[in-house]
Amino acid sequence: MITSLQNRAVKEVSALLGKKKERDRRGLFVVEGVKLFGEAPSERITQVYLSQSARAQLMAQYGEKLKALPCEVVSDEVFAKMSDTVTPQGILCLVRQYSYNIEEMLSKRKKKRMLFIILEDIQDPGNLGTIFRTAEAAGADGVIMSAKTADLYNPKTIRSTMGSIYRVPFLYAESLGAALETLKKYGVRIFAAHLSGKDNYDACDYSKGTAFLIGNEGRGLQEETAALADERIRLPMEGQVESLNAAVASSILLYEAYRQRRSGL
Amino acid sequence: MITSLQNRAVKEVSALLGKKKERDRRGLFVVEGVKLFGEAPSERITQVYLSQSARAQLMAQYGEKLKALPCEVVSDEVFAKMSDTVTPQGILCLVRQYSYNIEEMLSKRKKKRMLFIILEDIQDPGNLGTIFRTAEAAGADGVIMSAKTADLYNPKTIRSTMGSIYRVPFLYAESLGAALETLKKYGVRIFAAHLSGKDNYDACDYSKGTAFLIGNEGRGLQEETAALADERIRLPMEGQVESLNAAVASSILLYEAYRQRRSGL
Numbered sequence: 001m002i003t004s005l006q007n008r009a010v011k012e013v014s015a016l017l018g019k020k021k022e023r024d025r026r027g028l029f030v031v032e033g034v035k036l037f038g039e040a041p042s043e044r045i046t047q048v049y050l051s052q053s054a055r056a057q058l059m060a061q062y063g064e065k066l067k068a069l070p071c072e073v074v075s076d077e078v079f080a081k082m083s084d085t086v087t088p089q090g091i092l093c094l095v096r097q098y099s100y101n102i103e104e105m106l107s108k109r110k111k112k113r114m115l116f117i118i119l120e121d122i123q124d125p126g127n128l129g130t131i132f133r134t135a136e137a138a139g140a141d142g143v144i145m146s147a148k149t150a151d152l153y154n155p156k157t158i159r160s161t162m163g164s165i166y167r168v169p170f171l172y173a174e175s176l177g178a179a180l181e182t183l184k185k186y187g188v189r190i191f192a193a194h195l196s197g198k199d200n201y202d203a204c205d206y207s208k209g210t211a212f213l214i215g216n217e218g219r220g221l222q223e224e225t226a227a228l229a230d231e232r233i234r235l236p237m238e239g240q241v242e243s244l245n246a247a248v249a250s251s252i253l254l255y256e257a258y259r260q261r262r263s264g265l
Numbered sequence: 266m267i268t269s270l271q272n273r274a275v276k277e278v279s280a281l282l283g284k285k286k287e288r289d290r291r292g293l294f295v296v297e298g299v300k301l302f303g304e305a306p307s308e309r310i311t312q313v314y315l316s317q318s319a320r321a322q323l324m325a326q327y328g329e330k331l332k333a334l335p336c337e338v339v340s341d342e343v344f345a346k347m348s349d350t351v352t353p354q355g356i357l358c359l360v361r362q363y364s365y366n367i368e369e370m371l372s373k374r375k376k377k378r379m380l381f382i383i384l385e386d387i388q389d390p391g392n393l394g395t396i397f398r399t400a401e402a403a404g405a406d407g408v409i410m411s412a413k414t415a416d417l418y419n420p421k422t423i424r425s426t427m428g429s430i431y432r433v434p435f436l437y438a439e440s441l442g443a444a445l446e447t448l449k450k451y452g453v454r455i456f457a458a459h460l461s462g463k464d465n466y467d468a469c470d471y472s473k474g475t476a477f478l479i480g481n482e483g484r485g486l487q488e489e490t491a492a493l494a495d496e497r498i499r500l501p502m503e504g505q506v507e508s509l510n511a512a513v514a515s516s517i518l519l520y521e522a523y524r525q526r527r528s529g530l
Contacts, residue, residue: 039505126391130510130512130513133506133509133510133513134509134510134513136503136504136505136506137500137502137503137504137506137509138503139503139504160510162506162507163505164504164506167504167505168504200527202524202527202528235402235520236523236527237402238401238402238403238404238523239401239402239404239429239432239433240304240401240428240432241398241401241402241427241429242427243427244398244399244402244516245395245398245399245425245512247395247510247512247513248395248398248399248512248513248516251509251513251516251517252516252517252520255500255517256524258501258503259467259521262465262467262501263467
């Protein structure tokens with residue numbers, strides 16, 4: 001059992017939680033909590049840490065999964081130091097990062113009508129994770145992000161995905177323009193959520209391959225990005241509201257596409 | 266100019282930012298930032314604080330509004346101490362709390378089809394503020410909250426409303442059951458978002474008086490509350506998603522009602 005706060009593992013976990021550079025260098029990210037551990041694919045888990053006091057209960061709940069994984073028990077004090085949360089649940093693990101490419105994402109295209117969400121420079125970790133969660137729920141095939149979008153492996157983002165991080169394909173595009181061109185080549189129509197949109201979002205047909213393009217929380221889409229879309233759509237708003245939260249806008253669009261596909265519009 | 270960190274005003278603002286009890290005792294809340302000050306109704310503002318370095322620019326932008334209000338300039342150091350944000354914009358003000366009752370909220374019913382959102386024990390301040398923002402955008406007539414819902418006057422919640430706090434009527438209901446009964450009496454139909462819902466949310470008609478009932482982030486709606494609804498509706502979900510974020514669920518429902526009303530379904 002690790003009882004020293006000076007242990008190498010404590011420093012390793014802290015660095016992975018706090019520093020994107022360290023996460024990328026190691027190709028790992030930290031997942032914390034019972035539910036997120038339970039949903040994590042075993043083949044991606046490289047290390048598990050259990051707190052002394054939570055160990056027995058976690059072994060009872062996840063004994064089989066834990067037995068096949070490298071586990072270390074740490075004192076509660078050490079676990080509290082490792083943890084990113086206020087009320088630690090006594091389990092965290094290191095998980096290998098994902099790596100998808102756009103062709104992989106598009107590989108299912110023969111079987112179904114594709115649905116993507118494309119994010120330009122979304123900054124809020126909670127928004128980003130929530131978009132992943134809703135994307136999975138709406139049946140989306142992937143999330144494509146600009147290079148300046150917040151880091152998906154940020155602990156707050158991972159928590160907000162509620163496990164969708166394991167299941168929704170994604171990529172950071174070095175050039176969003178090139179990614180959009182690839183999608184178009186595969187017959188995916190790009191709809192940019194934009195205040196200058198001519199049509200209301202619900203006047204468009206999303207029954208074929210569809211991607212929604214969502215801009216940064218503060219300044220919206222950059223003009224040169226919006227120019228690459230096939231169509232600009234607007235979310236109508238009453239009152240004095242100037243824009244919707246980025247995760248809310250994404251969700252309304254994804255669920256409108258999902259609604260149309262379910263109802264066979 | 267206030268330059269002492271020991272000044273009474275510093276303590277007053279800190280207490281109002283940090284303590285719900287103090288906010289309620291004084292009947293005030295703190296609003297910070299240029300946009301939120303600009304939208305705040307002058308007649309509700311009891312005091313403005315400007316930082317020394319931001320003063321000139323704020324006077325240029327909001328001179329007329331500021332002239333009619335009690336203002337104090339404080340040193341940048343004092344302002345940083347007062348501020349709840351990491352990068353303070355140099356303006357904050359104290360605003361009188363709102364007080365609506367349910368009859369007031371229902372008073373416009375003759376003119377239009379009412380739309381409400383009812384929240385049971387929503388805990389995340391960001392979710393709560395985002396729901397207000399979307400409620401205004403979707404043309405809702407009010408937000409009704411259980412007594413255990415997070416405090417709307419929490420600084421993070423206020424920021425997330427993006428100003429909707431000034432414009433969307435709301436109330437904390439001592440008894441959610443009694444509030445629901447009142448709404449029903451006025452012909453408002455209550456739809457509970459619930460995993461056991463029989464109909465998908467988009468199979469229902471929201472063209473008449475409508476209220477959506479949304480449960481707590483972790484445990485959903487309590488059974489006795491859900492039992493008071495006229496109908497249970499479900500948000501369909503693909504993949505392994507067990508539920509949607511509370512603000513996302515609220516937004517999808519509000520925008521579906523808004524969509525139906527706009528399209529005259």
